[in-house]
Amino acid sequence: MQISKFKIMLLGVYITTVAIVVFLFFYYGVTSFLNPEYLMNNRDSIFSYIDRYIIIIATIYFVSSIIWVFLLGFASIPAIFAGLVFGSYLGSVLSIFSFTIGATSVSYTHLRAHETGRNLVCRLLLEK
Numbered sequence: 001m002q003i004s005k006f007k008i009m010l011l012g013v014y015i016t017t018v019a020i021v022v023f024l025f026f027y028y029g030v031t032s033f034l035n036p037e038y039l040m041n042n043r044d045s046i047f048s049y050i051d052r053y054i055i056i057i058a059t060i061y062f063v064s065s066i067i068w069v070f071l072l073g074f075a076s077i078p079a080i081f082a083g084l085v086f087g088s089y090l091g092s093v094l095s096i097f098s099f100t101i102g103a104t105s106v107s108y109t110h111l112r113a114h115e116t117g118r119n120l121v122c123r124l125l126l127e128k
Contacts, residue, residue, distance in 0.1 A: 050085060058086065062098045069102025 025031070032038060039046065050057060065078045075095070082091030 054086075058090070058094055061085070062094055065095065065098035066102040066105070069099050070105050075099045075102075 061078070061082060065075070065082075068078055069075050078098075079091075079095050082095045085091065086094060
């Protein structure tokens with residue numbers, strides 16, 4: 001099996017992006033915001049911020065969950081986050097819709113990746 005230059009370049013971009021995000025995560029000390037002690041001390045201000053900007057936070061969560069499921073394929077971490085931030089009802093609705101869109105995007109992309117001459121029958125059967 002021969003790997004094309006495009007796939008190697010795409011893998012390099014993906015690894016570079018992940019490395020930059022991890023570096024920035026630790027460089028700017030984002031881990032201190034995830035400390036349970038910090039969260040307990042600032043609980044009221046965090047909840048008031050969420051209440052003021054619920055639409056913006058829900059939109060950001062929705063889009064990022066679609067991307068998360070599309071790229072990583074699992075949804076336990078965003079589901080836990082949604083339950084903590086939005087509560088059980090709104091968190092469940094946002095999670096169900098965003099996870100469904102992300103998983104459907106993966107399925108559609110996978111289906112289109114097999115659109116060669118010999119997989120044409122498989123594509124036609126799956127569309128019916």
